[in-house]
Amino acid sequence: MSLTNVTGQLVQIAVPGTNATIPAAEIDGKPMVALRPMCDAIGIDADSQARKLKARSWATTVMSTVVAADGKPRTMLLIDRRTMTMWLATLDENRVSETAKPTVVAFQAEAADALDAYFHTGQATNPRGTALSTFDILRAQIDQLEAAQRTANEAKAIAAKTEARLDAIEGRHDWFAAVGYAKTHDIPNTSTQFLAKVGRQAASIARANGIEPVPVQHALYGRVNTLPAWVWEIAFEGRQA
Incomplete structure (x- = not known):
C-alpha cells in the first residue's frame, strides 16, 4: 500500500x-x-x-x-x-x-x-456540468483505444512470462487443474459441483487478465483445464469466504 x-x-x-x-x-x-x-x-x-x-x-x-x-x-x-x-x-x-x-x-x-x-x-453524470464537444468525444475514444492496446500488450507480456516457465511436456510451473490445486493446498471440498463453480470463477478471472487455460489429460477426470496458481487462489477464496 x-x-x-x-x-x-x-x-x-x-x-x-x-x-x-x-x-x-x-x-x-x-x-x-x-x-x-x-x-x-x-x-x-x-x-x-x-x-x-x-x-x-x-x-x-x-x-x-x-x-x-x-x-x-x-x-x-x-x-x-x-x-x-x-x-x-x-x-x-x-x-x-x-x-x-x-x-x-x-x-x-x-x-x-x-x-x-x-x-x-x-x-x-459529469460534475463539471458542461457538454462534451466533438473533440472531447474523439479524444476520449482515442484514449479508450490506447488503453485497450496497453491492456493487450500487458496480456502478451503475461503470456510470454508464463511460457518462459515451461520446463517439460508434463505441464507448467505453478499451473494446476481445480482438483490438483484443491488437493495440493488441503482444500477439503473436492466435490464435482463445487470444483465446477470454482472453475467458472477462475476462468472469469483468467479472461479478465488475458490468460487462456491450458488443457491437459488427467488419469481420473479426463481432459481438464489448468490455470496459474494465483488465479485458483482468488477463485477458491471467493467460494470459501
Missing part, C-alpha cells in the same frame, strides 16, 4: 442494475475507487476486506485524501480498476444478504464498464 497527499474529487458513478454507486476519484491521472463505501453497499466488513487486499500481491491500494460530496476532505483507502475487478470476482453473491445480493451481482457485471464509461467517455 502506498500513501499519497494528492486530493481528488470523489464522484458517485451509477451502476446499471442497482441503486448503489461507485465512489471514485482521479488520482495521478488514474481512476481509483473508495473501498469502504462499496463494502457498505454490499453489507460486508470493510476492515477485513482491506486487510485481505493488503495481503495480496495483485492488489493496488492507496491511502488518499479525497473531497466527498459534502465538500469535506476525508482520507480513504482507494483501489484501482484492476484490483476492484479482481476483488469483486472473489465475492460470492450467495454469502451476502438477500437485499445485498443484487448489488453484488450488478457490481460484478457492470462496475468496471461504468468506471470506464465515466473516466474515458464522460457518459456518466
Whole structure:
C-alpha cells in the first residue's frame, strides 16, 4: 500500500442494475475507487476486506485524501480498476444478504464498464456540468483505444512470462487443474459441483487478465483445464469466504 497527499474529487458513478454507486476519484491521472463505501453497499466488513487486499500481491491500494460530496476532505483507502475487478470476482453473491445480493451481482457485471464509461467517455453524470464537444468525444475514444492496446500488450507480456516457465511436456510451473490445486493446498471440498463453480470463477478471472487455460489429460477426470496458481487462489477464496 502506498500513501499519497494528492486530493481528488470523489464522484458517485451509477451502476446499471442497482441503486448503489461507485465512489471514485482521479488520482495521478488514474481512476481509483473508495473501498469502504462499496463494502457498505454490499453489507460486508470493510476492515477485513482491506486487510485481505493488503495481503495480496495483485492488489493496488492507496491511502488518499479525497473531497466527498459534502465538500469535506476525508482520507480513504482507494483501489484501482484492476484490483476492484479482481476483488469483486472473489465475492460470492450467495454469502451476502438477500437485499445485498443484487448489488453484488450488478457490481460484478457492470462496475468496471461504468468506471470506464465515466473516466474515458464522460457518459456518466459529469460534475463539471458542461457538454462534451466533438473533440472531447474523439479524444476520449482515442484514449479508450490506447488503453485497450496497453491492456493487450500487458496480456502478451503475461503470456510470454508464463511460457518462459515451461520446463517439460508434463505441464507448467505453478499451473494446476481445480482438483490438483484443491488437493495440493488441503482444500477439503473436492466435490464435482463445487470444483465446477470454482472453475467458472477462475476462468472469469483468467479472461479478465488475458490468460487462456491450458488443457491437459488427467488419469481420473479426463481432459481438464489448468490455470496459474494465483488465479485458483482468488477463485477458491471467493467460494470459501
